[in-house]
Amino acid sequence: IKTASGHLEDSNINRSPSSYLLNPKSERDEYADEGDTDKTMLLLKFTAENSTNIGSLNWFSVHGTSMNATNDLISGDNKGYASYLMEKRYNKNGTLTGKGNFVAAFASTNLGDVSPNTDGPKCIDTGSPCDVVSSTCNGKMELCVASGPGKDMLDSTEIIGRNQFNHAVKLFESARTELEGGVDFRHS
Numbered sequence: 001i002k003t004a005s006g007h008l009e010d011s012n013i014n015r016s017p018s019s020y021l022l023n024p025k026s027e028r029d030e031y032a033d034e035g036d037t038d039k040t041m042l043l044l045k046f047t048a049e050n051s052t053n054i055g056s057l058n059w060f061s062v063h064g065t066s067m068n069a070t071n072d073l074i075s076g077d078n079k080g081y082a083s084y085l086m087e088k089r090y091n092k093n094g095t096l097t098g099k100g101n102f103v104a105a106f107a108s109t110n111l112g113d114v115s116p117n118t119d120g121p122k123c124i125d126t127g128s129p130c131d132v133v134s135s136t137c138n139g140k141m142e143l144c145v146a147s148g149p150g151k152d153m154l155d156s157t158e159i160i161g162r163n164q165f166n167h168a169v170k171l172f173e174s175a176r177t178e179l180e181g182g183v184d185f186r187h188s
Contacts, residue, residue: 002045004175011163012037012062015115015146018132037061037114041167045175053090055102058168059109066116066157068145078116079106081161086168106164116160119148 014020014036020028028036043058064077076083083104084097091100121130121144123137130137130144137143150156 001179002047002175003043003177003179004045004171005040005042006167006171007034007039008041008060008163008167009039010118010149011060011160011167012039012114012116013118013120014113015117015121016113016135019113038110041164041171042109043168043171043175044179045172053102053172055104056086056168056172057105057107058164058171059107060164060167061109061111061114062116062160062164063108063111063114064116066160067153068147071153075157078157078160078164079108081157082106082164082168085162085165086172089165089169104168106168115146116156117146117148118160119146121146 017036020036034040038061041058041060043056045053046055046057048054062078064079066078067073067075083106086104086106087097087100087102088095090102090104121135122128123130123143124145125137125143128137135141135144147153148156150159
């Protein structure tokens, strides 16, 4: 098992920057280089004893909410699309999804107020930004909807998923640091 990590931009925003600003300035200053969301992707690269690539597991801070509440389809959202692309790349041509020897998992990490809807919240009746403090438009929450970066939720799912996939491939191909130590878990 080898590891790699790196920053991924243009794939998440803080959906509640006004709440983030309530943190002490000294704490916000610790993360000034990254901004108000974690941009780090951590990847584990799994190889067999014969050096064959058999899988990857990575963590990146973004909710799987590119598909909004109007979606009535079954969807893995942006994380599922990234996994699909990764497995397609590292399995043999023509291998059905989920049937190959290579398995890719795109997990979530410290999500908090992190959104994939990088165009931010806008009022659906006017196109203006929503009220920053209350996330409303003219006092109505149902008029405030976040979206982007694509032209619709399917396009946005693909863009954010592809961003994660492309970054994961770069990390996967550059992973050189051997994972050391025991394996542990936490359940809460």
